[in-house]
Every structure is written in C-alpha cells, then in structure tokens.
Amino acid sequence: MRLSPIGTRMAGMSGLRSIMEDVASTMAGTAEEDWINLGIGNPAAIPEAGAMWREALSNALAEDFDRAVGRYGPSRGSTVLINAVVDYFNGAYGWDLTPQNVVIGPGSQMVCFAAAALFLGPGPDGMRRLVMPMVPDYTGYQGLCMHEDGIAGVAPRINLEAEHRFSYSLDLDALARRDDLGMLLISSPGNPTGRAVTRTELDDLIAVAEQHDVPLVVDHAYGAPFPRIGEVHVDPVRHRNVINCFSVSKAGLPGERIGFAIGDPDHIGALAAFMSNSVLHAPQLPQAAVAAALRDGCLDRVTREAITPHYRHKRQFMDEVLAQQLPPGLNWRVHSGSGGMFSWIWIDHPWFDDIDVYRRLKEKQVFVVPGRYFFVDAPSTDLPDGHATRCLRLSLSAPEKAIVDGVTRLADTLTDMQNPALG
Structure with missing residues (x-):
C-alpha cells in the first residue's frame, strides 16, 4: 500500500509519541506501582x-x-x-x-x-x-x-x-x-x-x-x-x-x-x-x-475551590523538592511558570543530554519527558549552548510520594552524569 505525501506525514511517529509508545511497551506486563511516571499528561485525580x-x-x-x-x-x-x-x-x-x-x-x-x-x-x-x-x-x-x-x-x-x-x-x-x-x-x-x-x-x-x-x-x-x-x-x-x-x-x-x-x-x-x-x-x-x-456554576466553584489550589500546592511542593534534592554545584533552573501542570527544568551543562537522562532514568523505573520535543527543530533552534536539549518536563499530577522518589532518582542520575565530567 502506497501512502500519499499527506498520508506519510500523518502516519509518521513523532518524537514524543515514540516516547509514549516506549513507556507503554516498557510498563507492559509489570505492575503500574513499580514505576514512577513524571511524564504523565493526565490531569490529577482531584476528588471534587x-x-x-x-x-x-x-x-x-x-x-x-x-x-x-x-x-x-x-x-x-x-x-x-x-x-x-x-x-x-x-x-x-x-x-x-x-x-x-x-x-x-x-x-x-x-x-x-x-x-x-x-x-x-x-x-x-x-x-x-x-x-x-x-x-x-x-x-x-x-x-x-x-x-x-x-x-x-x-x-x-x-x-x-x-x-x-x-x-x-x-x-x-x-x-x-x-x-x-x-x-x-x-x-x-x-x-x-x-x-x-x-x-x-x-x-x-x-x-x-x-x-x-x-x-x-x-x-x-x-x-x-x-x-x-x-x-x-x-x-x-x-x-x-x-x-x-x-x-x-x-x-x-x-x-x-x-x-x-x-x-x-x-x-x-x-x-x-x-x-x-x-x-x-x-x-x-x-x-x-x-x-x-x-x-x-459548579464548574466555576470546583475550579476555584479545588483545581486551582491543588496545582498551586503541587507547584510549590515540586519547587521545594527540587531545591532539596538536586545536587550542589549543579547549574539548574526551573521556569517561573504561572500555571499549567508541569515543571520545566533546565540543566545547563555540556554533559547533559535530555535523551540520555531519559534512558538512564528509565533504568531506574522513572519516566520523564525530554525537552527537545517541545521545540520544532531542536538541533537548529536559535538558542544558545544547546538549550533545547538540556531541558526536562516533570508532571505535577503525580502523587507527592512519586514526586519525591522520582526527583531523588533524578538527582542520583545527575550526580552520576556530573562526576565523570568534573573528574
């Protein structure tokens, strides 16, 4: 079967979709609780x-x-x-x-x-x-x-x-x-x-x-x-x-x-x-x-009383965990977002690569999303010092324990990557 040019484009696998397929296939046959998924795009399960x-x-x-x-x-x-x-x-x-x-x-x-x-x-x-x-x-x-x-x-x-x-x-x-x-x-x-x-x-x-x-x-x-x-x-x-x-x-x-x-x-x-x-x-x-x-009016009420406060707390919680867990001497920054469901982290070191850290974290049963997929063409993006491949997206929807455990494993991974580069 021959696809049209449009068919070829639309049937193709995007970078992020390939990551999602990798997550699904990797987790298949294992208990979901064995994994820490900080790449999830689903909203948090808010009871209200x-x-x-x-x-x-x-x-x-x-x-x-x-x-x-x-x-x-x-x-x-x-x-x-x-x-x-x-x-x-x-x-x-x-x-x-x-x-x-x-x-x-x-x-x-x-x-x-x-x-x-x-x-x-x-x-x-x-x-x-x-x-x-x-x-x-x-x-x-x-x-x-x-x-x-x-x-x-x-x-x-x-x-x-x-x-x-x-x-x-x-x-x-x-x-x-x-x-x-x-x-x-x-x-x-x-x-x-x-x-x-x-x-x-x-x-x-x-x-x-x-x-x-x-x-x-x-x-x-x-x-x-x-x-x-x-x-x-x-x-x-x-x-x-x-x-x-x-x-x-x-x-x-x-x-x-x-x-x-x-x-x-x-x-x-x-x-x-x-x-x-x-x-x-x-x-x-x-x-x-x-x-x-x-x-x-219940959508307005639940938004005001439950959804907005939930994510405000989770963003503050993520910021605190990052500050506590990421290794000293690491040049890292988090984007000062005013909303959304994610934390956007920039690790500004030549040894850092978002795909590399994705693979290393997967070995530790943690999923994150490499930052390059949010740029149209990461290698040629007009930003300094490889910025487009030095970012990660972490979900705020995960439970607090998962955030703590996931960021701890991220910190361990960054320490492993950092020490050879400094030595």
Whole structure:
C-alpha cells in the first residue's frame, strides 16, 4: 500500500509519541506501582472534580438518554451546550456572543487541527505555515499540519532570574521578520513551561495577526476561566482575528474529548463545516454534562475551590523538592511558570543530554519527558549552548510520594552524569 505525501506525514511517529509508545511497551506486563511516571499528561485525580463530572454525566444520562446518546446531533455542537457557552462568556466577560460565534469539537486539539487544515498550506505566495510564536510549546501542535515543512517555531528570549529560576519572553522582532504566517498558535498558560502570555504580548500578537490577516489561535486548556491552573491574570480577549479555544480535559474530563472555540462567525462557520465533514459532531452525553456544569456554576466553584489550589500546592511542593534534592554545584533552573501542570527544568551543562537522562532514568523505573520535543527543530533552534536539549518536563499530577522518589532518582542520575565530567 502506497501512502500519499499527506498520508506519510500523518502516519509518521513523532518524537514524543515514540516516547509514549516506549513507556507503554516498557510498563507492559509489570505492575503500574513499580514505576514512577513524571511524564504523565493526565490531569490529577482531584476528588471534587471527579464527583462533579460523575454527577453531571449521571444526570445527563438519566434525564434524556435518547437525545444525548440515541440520536445524531448538530455538527456545530448541541444547542444546549452552545447556548450555555454563549450565556456563560457573555456574563463572565461582557461579550456579545451569539451561537454563530461558537463551535464544539471532540477536544480542543481537534479544533486546532481543523484550523490548521483550513488556514495552512502552499499558496500562490509560498507556504503558509503554522507559526508558534514562542517555543517551547505543546508538542502536539507539531502534528497539526498535513503539509511537509508546514510548522515553524520562534525561539524565545531567555531571562535569568533569581538563583535556580529563569523565564522565557516573546521575541517579537524575530516573529515580525517572518513572511510565511498562515496561523499563529500559542498555549497560555503553556505546556510545558506554565508561562502565561501578558496582556502586552497578547496585544502584540494580535497586531501581527492583523497585519498578516491570519488567525491567532489561543489555547486556554490550562487557563481562564477554567481550569485556571495557576495564577492567570489575563482574561481571554475577543477580536476578529482571535480564535479562543477552551477545554474541560484539564478540569477532570479528559477521556470524553470536549473542547470548543469562540471567534469570528466566518472562522467559526468554517470550523463547523470541517467538523461536519470529518467527525460529524462531538460526543453528545458529555456535551450535556458540560452545559449543566456551566449553567449551575459548579464548574466555576470546583475550579476555584479545588483545581486551582491543588496545582498551586503541587507547584510549590515540586519547587521545594527540587531545591532539596538536586545536587550542589549543579547549574539548574526551573521556569517561573504561572500555571499549567508541569515543571520545566533546565540543566545547563555540556554533559547533559535530555535523551540520555531519559534512558538512564528509565533504568531506574522513572519516566520523564525530554525537552527537545517541545521545540520544532531542536538541533537548529536559535538558542544558545544547546538549550533545547538540556531541558526536562516533570508532571505535577503525580502523587507527592512519586514526586519525591522520582526527583531523588533524578538527582542520583545527575550526580552520576556530573562526576565523570568534573573528574
């Protein structure tokens, strides 16, 4: 069987996907508790969130099984959820949405994939690329474009802060030099760094999108208004060039794949047509559950009282464990993220390599995620001193004991790697 060029690209194995396959095959036939998984992307099992969704799904199933499960639904999304989204965002932010501004999809990643298919590819003036204005960013974005060489990333500026802290910031000059923009896409707070864009940066990105007449897609999977994982101080912005994507996955419902986009009716109408031609519509039972959680305020309450405090505590806990366990004399820094589910660690030594430490930790039954997969092309990324291969992503979703044990084994591994280099 011969695959098309698009088929070859889409059937390929990404770097991170190969890691996930390695995790699955390595753990097969062993007890899960024998392993420490700090690479996990699942949200933490927060009891209040689990109880909320269990009740909402049970009620949706009991109240109208036939409508929720036994019939096809509108490709744009169920009327009950569309109306709930319109009412919620108009009330929360004073927007003037109508149902034409909203589309529901089977997860926000599918919404982003649809946007990439609509706006990217070869044209009369050259390739129109998906440009991530500040890498590192969510590695799943690198699989969104069906065209070879259709993804580009802009390296950030690196800011050294207090001891063992650093941050990235937008390099607007580098972004402005690009002439291949078909769509801008950024997560905020970001995966893997937890960094949220500032209002000034967001305004700058909107200005670039306007100048090139392209959409800016902002993925709020970790942000405001829910699940608000972290101290997020910039609310979503309504603008004709902005497509805001939201998800309930990190609010405790990842398996049911419900996400939605809010934007200009022309953009949203095209996305709705794409859903009709590809997946027909998102699952209807969880749509009913999400609508109920929006309308009765329980999603806001659980976000405020359980989800945000949980991850605030876990980030502080991870920072303390890193400071206690990592070996003295090691030049390490953690990104000063304001949100998200991960800790982003930079080990700034020539002897450090993210794939090497991944393999060494796997021998000690610990999984982490190598940092290079969050850069579009790590070896050629315009950052100093091999930065893109000297980072790791650690999950905050793991239990506290797993974090302590995993970081302890990481520290032992780094000591083993460091001593030969120093000797």
